[in-house]
Amino acid sequence: MSIRPLDELSALSASEGREFSSEGSGGPVEIIRTDGLTKTFAGKAGPVVTAVDHLGLAVGEGEIFGLLGPNGAGKTTTVGMLTTRVVPTSGRALVGGVDVVADPSRAKQVIGVVPQSNTLDRELTVWQNLYFHGRYFGMGAEQAGEVADRLLEQFRLGDRAKADVASLSGGMAQRLMVARAIMHRPRILFLDEPTAGLDPQSRIALWEILGELHSAGQTILLTTHYMEEADRLCDRVAIMDHGRILALDTPAGLKRSLGADTIVRVGCEGDLRRLAAALATMEGARSAHVTDGGVLLYLSGPVARTLPRIFSVADANGFAVADLSVTEPTLEAVFITLTGKELRD
Numbered sequence: 648m649s650i651r652p653l654d655e656l657s658a659l660s661a662s663e664g665r666e667f668s669s670e671g672s673g674g675p676v677e678i679i680r681t682d683g684l685t686k687t688f689a690g691k692a693g694p695v696v697t698a699v700d701h702l703g704l705a706v707g708e709g710e711i712f713g714l715l716g717p718n719g720a721g722k723t724t725t726v727g728m729l730t731t732r733v734v735p736t737s738g739r740a741l742v743g744g745v746d747v748v749a750d751p752s753r754a755k756q757v758i759g760v761v762p763q764s765n766t767l768d769r770e771l772t773v774w775q776n777l778y779f780h781g782r783y784f785g786m787g788a789e790q791a792g793e794v795a796d797r798l799l800e801q802f803r804l805g806d807r808a809k810a811d812v813a814s815l816s817g818g819m820a821q822r823l824m825v826a827r828a829i830m831h832r833p834r835i836l837f838l839d840e841p842t843a844g845l846d847p848q849s850r851i852a853l854w855e856i857l858g859e860l861h862s863a864g865q866t867i868l869l870t871t872h873y874m875e876e877a878d879r880l881c882d883r884v885a886i887m888d889h890g891r892i893l894a895l896d897t898p899a900g901l902k903r904s905l906g907a908d909t910i911v912r913v914g915c916e917g918d919l920r921r922l923a924a925a926l927a928t929m930e931g932a933r934s935a936h937v938t939d940g941g942v943l944l945y946l947s948g949p950v951a952r953t954l955p956r957i958f959s960v961a962d963a964n965g966f967a968v969a970d971l972s973v974t975e976p977t978l979e980a981v982f983i984t985l986t987g988k989e990l991r992d
């Protein structure tokens with residue numbers, strides 16, 4: 648719950664605008680565009696769910712663009728519509744200038760997709776998973792074999808070529824899915840929660856691979872509910888909840904929008920709304936937000952003198968501070984400020 652109105656942050660959603668030009672006219676080319684894109688699911692017994700609600704997006708060629716949001720935010724449904732797997736209820740989506748509803752087969756040529764679950768063919772070896780994908784997209788036998796060999800080396804899977812895909816670790820399977828998705832040289836690579844469930848090393852290995860693809864000019868749209876992933880990888884991030892974009896900017900821009908240099912989490916019990924109201928009046932405090940088991944206090948300027956005063960203010964209001972942690976602004980804090988809830992599961 649916020650103590651100050653959220654107008655400043657909410658205003659961000661109006662700053663979606665980054666102008667892209669159409670192809671051939673110079674400047675960054677717009678490669679993904681959605682207008683009023685909406686998907687509703689009719690619940691069998693329950694109410695209609697609006698999974699994606701009038702989404703307007705523009706992504707430029709060469710960007711790594713992130714959709715960041717909690718479970719059920721509408722990330723997979725958005726990617727599903729952009730990749731022709733889910734038919735929109737209304738609105739429009741273009742990938743590489745191709746309308747995904749009007750011309751799904753041409754749209755499929757433009758995109759590569761790494762879905763949220765493992766879709767490798769378990770009847771085939773690692774190498775064959777790539778080879779047959781290449782053949783499916785019209786490559787000759789020799790070319791498909793060569794590209795499969797090269798991609799396995801590039802994705803650090805060269806020694807696994809003959810292995811069953813079932814023998815791969817989660818990280819290796821995910822790298823193979825990325826290799827397969829880019830095999831036909833799609834203009835846009837979509838990844839849905841690419842590092843969910845991976846151990847930290849595999850996550851970093853995948854980030855490196857995505858970074859290399861990005862450096863080579865690959866446009867990437869990924870979804871994630873890891874704020875660190877969005878922060879580290881993405882040129883721009885759209886924060887989503889309930890099918891809508893709440894804010895859209897560079898990670899630095901989103902964090903700057905908090906207007907704080909430092910965030911102090913004051914762990915405490917009791918009427919946290921009252922504590923937040925008291926802390927928000929302190930010198931240097933920009934705002935205070937109630938969260939699970941504590942208050943987030945946004946501060947500007949140096950904090951050294953403020954920290955002891957937090958204890959005094961809490962004490963004077965009858966609160967016992969259980970713990971205190973100090974961080975720089977994070978995308979998590981942006982999300983909490985926008986929604987009043989935490990991003991994590």
Ligand SMILES: Nc1ncnc2c1ncn2[C@@H]1O[C@H](COP(=O)(O)OP(=O)(O)OP(=O)(O)O)[C@@H](O)[C@H]1O
Binds near residue numbers: 698725
């Ligand atoms: N096929 C479906 N039928 C009915 N409801 C659906 C269907 N697919 C998604 N939904 C609902 O739409 C909403 C958005 O779901 P979606 O899977 O797009 O979210 P998400 O952001 O990808 O979540 P997660 O982080 O859990 O993957 C949820 O409320 C979900 O229950």
Ligand SMILES: [Mg+2]
Binds near residue numbers: 839840
């Ligand atoms: Mg999902």
